[in-house]
Every structure is written in structure tokens, then in C-alpha cells.
Amino acid sequence: MKFFLSLTLLANLFFAVAQPFKLPGLKYDYADYEPHIDALTMQIHHSKHHQAYVDNLNKAVKGTKMESTSLIDLMLYAGFRPDAVRNNAGGHYNHSLFWEILAPKDKQLEISKELDAAIKAQYGSLDSLKKVINQAGTTRFGSGWAWLIVTPEKKLMVTSTGNQDNPIMDVSKDRGIPIIGIDVWEHAYYLKYQNKRVDYLAGIWNLLDWGIVSEKYTAALKDSLLITIEKDNWPALKDFHKVMGQTFHPSETGNLQPLKTRSGELLAKALLLKSSTPPASLNKPAIQEAMSKLVTECDELNKLVLKNAKDDVLTKKIASTHDTFHVIQGLCND
Numbered sequence: 001m002k003f004f005l006s007l008t009l010l011a012n013l014f015f016a017v018a019q020p021f022k023l024p025g026l027k028y029d030y031a032d033y034e035p036h037i038d039a040l041t042m043q044i045h046h047s048k049h050h051q052a053y054v055d056n057l058n059k060a061v062k063g064t065k066m067e068s069t070s071l072i073d074l075m076l077y078a079g080f081r082p083d084a085v086r087n088n089a090g091g092h093y094n095h096s097l098f099w100e101i102l103a104p105k106d107k108q109l110e111i112s113k114e115l116d117a118a119i120k121a122q123y124g125s126l127d128s129l130k131k132v133i134n135q136a137g138t139t140r141f142g143s144g145w146a147w148l149i150v151t152p153e154k155k156l157m158v159t160s161t162g163n164q165d166n167p168i169m170d171v172s173k174d175r176g177i178p179i180i181g182i183d184v185w186e187h188a189y190y191l192k193y194q195n196k197r198v199d200y201l202a203g204i205w206n207l208l209d210w211g212i213v214s215e216k217y218t219a220a221l222k223d224s225l226l227i228t229i230e231k232d233n234w235p236a237l238k239d240f241h242k243v244m245g246q247t248f249h250p251s252e253t254g255n256l257q258p259l260k261t262r263s264g265e266l267l268a269k270a271l272l273l274k275s276s277t278p279p280a281s282l283n284k285p286a287i288q289e290a291m292s293k294l295v296t297e298c299d300e301l302n303k304l305v306l307k308n309a310k311d312d313v314l315t316k317k318i319a320s321t322h323d324t325f326h327v328i329q330g331l332c333n334d
């Protein structure tokens, strides 16, 4: 078990930094997933759809700073990235997970005691968990995924996302590390099940390798990504960051127009940030202090703009305000 686990961790590490991204091979032949998923569907899904996500992801990051960004980081801040990155990074990650957790019946491993106990404690039984996941999959309008995730509070949670989004992404409402992902795009089932998503979802459980899911559960509980996600869950900080970025960065090249038109908005976002509740792990005096300082500085900055202060005065002031903001972000990474 220990050996297996370290192999998984090693694979994850490799997975996180390896670029260009590559299509992972399947552990079994396309026909081995029959009759629940037919061989042709597996073949097209893996060698055409997933391959296209990989190719388009490589294309989208090529020649940009993102070329050296890990897949996890591409997804964590998907909301700040081009749609092509969000969609194809998600497509690559989601399908890689999907292939990993599927196995023919005679190759599947047993569920671990820990995961079994966690499921029973939260959902009563494995069958009721399956029902909740199926419900998430059937009610997902259009294309998307149904998930079982481990949350930053180390609880299990069932959720779903649209398109190729996933719960690692900042754009998702429910966040955590996925340990089960069920593809509910029509391309995953149409040839055999046509429009009958419910029948496909009923069939897919025959292929679920609970042994692999158990390994993913154990790894997720220890993964520092959970801490990152918890700290990242602060919408008011992100809202402030957006306006700060859009006003400060142009000022670095001498363009003060965005600041002059948006200093009031920047102050409003700072006030909202100050009155918001930080994620539990960041609710500390030093961060509260920095937020107060940020409000004061944004207020002073806004007054300078209203008084038509000179450009060099404004440039200096926004630079120091930006520094204060990074004190909060810096502190966040303690």
C-alpha cells in the first residue's frame, strides 16, 4: 500500500510539472470496458476528444509565461486565464482522472476502510452516495461533470460543474480535490446510450475502481493543495485584486487614466474587503491590520485623484498602496 501510494504521489508530481502535456495511456484495452462503455466510445473519447484537449492546451500556452506553469496552477487561477486554457486544462485533467478510476470488474480493488467509513458517516451507505452523484450528473444541464471531492475541511462533498471546469478551479462554487469525476458530456455515452444519461450513469458504477478512489482519498487528505484552495476562497480579495491590477499595472508604464477614472471603485473594493470575512486560516490580526491600512491608503489615493494631484504623486501613492496589498497576499502565504 505504501509503495503504491508513493508511486501515485510521484506520478502526481510528474503530472503537475510535465510540459508539453501528453495524452496518458489507458491501463486496459478499449474493449475491456464493455458492456458498460463500448469500445468505439472509449477509443474516440480517449484518442480523439482527450487528445484534442491536450493538443489545444499545448497550443494555448505555447510562447507564453504559462509554458512553465503546472497543470494545477493553470486550473487554480483559471478565472484569470484565457478560455482556451481554462477549457483545455480542465479537459486534460478531468479525463486523466476519469480513465484512472475506471477498471473492468475483475481488475478492481477493494475500497479502503477509511474511505468506506467516511462515506458511511456522511452518506449512510455507498448506494446512497451513488444516488447523490447520479443526481448531480442527471441534473447538470448540458455538458459537464459530476464529482466526489475532498474539501479543505477534509469532508467529502458531491458537486457538479459545467463544460470542462472542475472543483480545483477558482471559478467553481464548491472547491476541493476530486477523487471521482464522472463525465456527463454526450460524447461519453451517446453511441451506446443515445440520450439516456440515466442509463449510462447506472452502468458506470460497474467500472468504478474503489481501490484507486481510496488511494486518491488518502492522498487528497495530505495534499497541500487543500490549504491553497482554502486560502484562495476569498472573493472580496479577488475583487480588490482585479481593480488593483487594472489600475496599478498601467501606472507602471505612465498611464494613469485607469487610476484617475477608477480610484473611487478601488476604495469601494477596499472597504468591501475590510468588511469581508477572510478564510479561517487567514483570520489573523496582522491581516486585519494590513486591510485597515489598505483602506486608509485607498482613501488617500482617491482624495488625491479628486484634487487633481500631479502624476508623479499619484504614481508614488498607488505603488505604496500596491505594496500594502502584497503584504496581505504575502501574509496569506505564511
Ligand code: MN3
Residues within 6 Å of the ligand: 045, 049, 095, 183, 185, 187, 188
Ligand atoms: Mn469527455
